[in-house]
Amino acid sequence: MIFLQGLLIFIALAAVAVSLYIKFKGDCWFEFLVDQRTPFTPVELKDNYIVFSCQVPFINKGTQDGTLIDVHLRTLLPHEYYDKVDVDGRLHNADDPRGDHYWESVIIPYGTGGAAVLNVKLTAVDGNIRAALAEMVDLPMYIVFEVVGRRPIVVYKNYLVMPQEETRTAAEKIQAA
Amino acid sequence: MDDYELLPVRTRVLTHRDNIVEAIANYAKDKVTDQDVLCIAESVVAITQQRYIRPQELTPGWLARTMCYFVPQQGSLSSCYGMQAAIEKEGALRFVLAMLCGMVAKVFGISGVFYKLAGPTAALIDDVTGTMPPYDKHIVFGPLDADVIAEEITRRxxxxxxxxxxxxxxxxxxxxxxxPGVDRAKAAYMLIHNPFGNASQKTPIVIIKNYARAAAKQAG
Known part of the structure; x- marks a missing residue:
């Protein structure tokens, strides 16, 4: 009986020790620093479309290395809000520029980070991008990222906006040129 | 052993739709002689055998979620998915005993005991990021019947x-x-500088040219 009690106490203490060890170790914690992004600037212009680009840094603020399994851009421009452009938003890893917009899974050591390059293509519905840009509205979007570290996979979203001031400024510069 | 040469062979990405022996023949048959040893990366063999799984298809149990914390971060078992995949292949009891023995051995300064006792899956598993796209988002196990595959390649x-x-x-x-006839230690020594390169170089095949002559010279 005493042996059994001792065994149970040992198991309980071991469970507490393991729990504390896991809690102490922690996990990865990613954040896309949308407030530190670069301005959206035009990188390609045709009569019917324009491509804006910006970089958004990210960091693993956790205590463990983590893997960004997949990252993608989700733009939110319903026709009820603005129907003069179609939007195609994509991103890639700044350290892994590739033309296919594929995000290759990457391990980010804790305390370090990188950057994502966002490309937003606005195509004028009526074929005149200059006119469409002149009335462009704020364009909300999410950076959606799938993360795994020690704990199970989690999908997070960080919100940012491509403000109308930046697109309209670009439009004014284009008109002036 | 300095009479041999290493010749990496570039291929397209080999997938689960490929027969590994025929794919190798397609890319390397005209490059090998009866003096050469053909080397193929184990993860590519495993992929052609469909020995991979998406982590999202796994449900890590409490054992995997706990034990992964006791593996160094660089290891493929350091995520609960890699650990769960390996546990499902080798058995939970084996893994628990291997981990306990590994911990005790570590106290005495002996490392590698866990991987020896936990079975071949533990040593060969590649977690997410371990393989080139499009398999970078998968867990890839080690290949099955690797000796048989090697014999088939030799015959073909x-x-x-x-x-x-x-x-x-x-x-x-x-x-x-x-x-048969290939000295594993010698072959491992010849490949130590990783002539396969990184995944993006797409060279999963390496030919050890003049292996037979170099090995005979060393033996003689």
Missing amino acids: LGCYGAVVADVNDLKRSLIVGAS
Whole structure:
């Protein structure tokens, strides 16, 4: 009986020790620093479309290395809000520029980070991008990222906006040129 | 052993739709002689055998979620998915006992005991990011019947021999399977500098040219 009690106490203490060890170790914690992004600037212009680009840094603020399994851009421009452009938003890893917009899974050591390059293509519905840009509205979007570290996979979203001031400024510069 | 040469062979990405022996014949048959040993990366063999799984298809249990914390971060078992995949292949009891023995051995300064006792899956599994796209988002297991594959390659190509190898840039070189007549230790030594390169170089095949002559010279 005493042996059994001792065994149970040992198991309980071991469970507490393991729990504390896991809690102490922690996990990865990613954040896309949308407030530190670069301005959206035009990188390609045709009569019917324009491509804006910006970089958004990210960091693993956790205590463990983590893997960004997949990252993608989700733009939110319903026709009820603005129907003069179609939007195609994509991103890639700044350290892994590739033309296919594929995000290759990457391990980010804790305390370090990188950057994502966002490309937003606005195509004028009526074929005149200059006119469409002149009335462009704020364009909300999410950076959606799938993360795994020690704990199970989690999908997070960080919100940012491509403000109308930046697109309209670009439009004014284009008109002036 | 300095009479041999290493010849990496570039291929397209080999997938689960490929027959590994025929794919190798397609890319390397005209490059090998009866003096050469053909080496193929183990993860590519495993992929052609459909030995991979998406982590999202796994449900990590409490054992995997706990034990992964006791594996160094660089290891493929450091995520609960890699650990769960390996536990499902090798058995929970085996893993628990291997981990306990590994911990005790570590106290006495002996490392590697866990991987020896936990079974081949633990040593060969590649977690997410371990393989080139499009398999970078998958967990890839080690290949099955690596010796048999090596023998089939040897027969099909008429080369001196073949090996299935697990090699990386950290100077790890392990022969997972070999055809008869190939000295595993010698082949591992020849591949130690990872002539397969990184995944994006797409060279999963390496030919050890003049292996037979170099090995005979060393033996003689």
